[in-house]
Amino acid sequence: MGSGKILVAQGGGPTAVINQSLVGVALEARRFREVTRVYGAQFGVRGIVNEDFLDLTQETSNNLELVAATPASALGSTRDKPDLKYCEEIFKVLRAHEIEHFFYIGGNDSSDTVRIVSEQARAAGYPLRAIHIPKTIDNDLVGNDHTPGFPSAARFVAQAFAGANLDNASLPGVYVGVVMGRHAGFLTAASALGKKFPDDGPHLIYLPERVFSLDSFLADVKAMYEQHGRCVIAVSEGIHDASGEPIATLLAKEVERDAHGNVQLSGTGALADLLCDEIRAKLGIKRVRGDTFGYLQRSFIGCVSDVDQREAREVGEKAVQFAMWGGRDGSVAIRRTGFYSVDYDLLPLAAVAGKTRTMEDEFIAASGTDITDAFRLYLRPLLGSGMPDAFRLRPAPVPKILKR
């Protein structure tokens, strides 16, 4: 080794804290005398192939701190999922620039990219240290207690449902909120942390970890509506029937809106609208409203967990330390060590790459439409400090005069 050049990139969907990890790498790396340059690739792996690098060593620590506190990927991101050939291109560029350390901040796909590049470097006898830094609002990386980005998105979902519940209590009816997470229900489950009083919503939670049945759904909604005079429902965008068919697709067929064959169901408001249509039509409830949280839940500025911020910074710092002192490639992982405290491990890349974690059974209530206290205890510390709270007027009824 000799060039002392480091490369860092960001991949996949942005989060509220992914820049903390970037800045963690940049600032920690500068503390090592063997590091001469910290490069940042623009727009993820695509920027590597195109040699679109920024020299982060020329940044001020002040601006780096400001960027760290800014959501979304400051370097730009990409949805490219490199195959072997793509990884060879990456490796070619790393070699040309004499990059000795490669840090890639991302989810499952990104860890797989790091794994392939790591193997190619080894096969070529090139001295590369390649480290994957975890990031995903879906919380679906195996080997991690949780992943940076998830706590802030979970906080948004919890706050959104706390507010939606208050709104729904003011003007009673049925409210359906559709939350991101195609395979893992963690983010949808976070809606339960918006609950304070026993009769607060969400009254029902539908996760991709359980099979969705429209008949059961309608029966559940009916029962809750009769009990509370209203019903707040959290639905994962990934709900599906027993065969794995997405519910959005099934409902769209049922109401015959699929005539053109090109009705897009993901990334749209369709699922919420279709479920609301069903409730209106089958249960005869008038005031039914649906929201799809969409990109707000991962991009909204000003809703961030301070715990998430600190940990996202730390996985970046630890990645550099593992790279410099660890002697092997890997994926940084968060391990919970107390209530509440964490430490960091370096897992083998093959242990994380391309695998998907879903919600553990202990987190899901037997009913299948609620979460357990175990999940509440798991998630609460991640949401951080200063969570907004909701209060009610206490009952002090005035005797009626005309209608006594």
Added chain:
Amino acid sequence: MGSGKILVAQGGGPTAVINQSLVGVALEARRFREVTRVYGAQFGVRGIVNEDFLDLTQETSNNLELVAATPASALGSTRDKPDLKYCEEIFKVLRAHEIEHFFYIGGNDSSDTVRIVSEQARAAGYPLRAIHIPKTIDNDLVGNDHTPGFPSAARFVAQAFAGANLDNASLPGVYVGVVMGRHAGFLTAASALGKKFPDDGPHLIYLPERVFSLDSFLADVKAMYEQHGRCVIAVSEGIHDASGEPIATLLAKEVERDAHGNVQLSGTGALADLLCDEIRAKLGIKRVRGDTFGYLQRSFIGCVSDVDQREAREVGEKAVQFAMWGGRDGSVAIRRTGFYSVDYDLLPLAAVAGKTRTMEDEFIAASGTDITDAFRLYLRPLLGSGMPDAFRLRPAPVPKILKR
């Protein structure tokens, strides 16, 4: 006068600060020796007719302060728009309970209810003091510089677009965000306050104050996409063609989704989805995403303007003072007196009731797809302190080696 009984109620869509006004009334009223009881009607005017009153005099100031800081209507609200007969029922109950002061917190419709009840009391020779307290996220009450509730909703929209812009810069494409406001574009225009750098989005803003043309829209989007490699668009749910027909309805017809005759377009994600379909189909852009902010923009807990909180409290306090010392009924209004400071007037009810303010021409750019600096100066102080900010890495490109 002699009973010393006051009644307060909340009407229409909830806001983040409507409970500040409620608590302003309750706490200020207790300072007057002639006030013996402060009643709160549950679920607006409907609660009056049903005599569903809470005795707020039995509340503690501590809990009232906590409720004040909680969004949505603590007393419950209603969408009922009372006619003459309904108002007679209201008046009957006020009389039976010897209510001498009636405060109704709400928008246009609520002010009209107060006006009718006020006239009925006068005609009956009953000594009632009736005051309307302004509230609406739409900012569409005439005679007001702005209305309580609007600043916090505007802050949500500005923060949402600041985040959406960062997300869109990370993964470039077209983003359409649909904002509430059927007739007034103030809330949609607030998206512009999420902009920091000259090339930030929203790059285009479509308001109900201007006629919407699909052809111009597509041409605008194409031009911006070519200039920036991406495009962030803010769209009011109320956009319409020259004849006043909502665009959502027109597009739904165009894509023949209206076969059942019952496709609901308001309160759904349909408009965003339809505009995205058009952009994909006509401009051939692949990454096109749409969000409908829905109820989040008025109900999200934890995104509130401290200026809005203070003013919402003050309109409640001033309402009581006007009632006790003013000698006439009316509608409390906010008047701007400095940059930035306000004072409060009591306008005649007829001057406010049932009228709708829309965005003044000086606030809309000549292009029709942007706002002016006058609007920026108007809105900025309302958003309050602690607005989150966005920062970028500075350019410091690394010379290419392979592709030089």
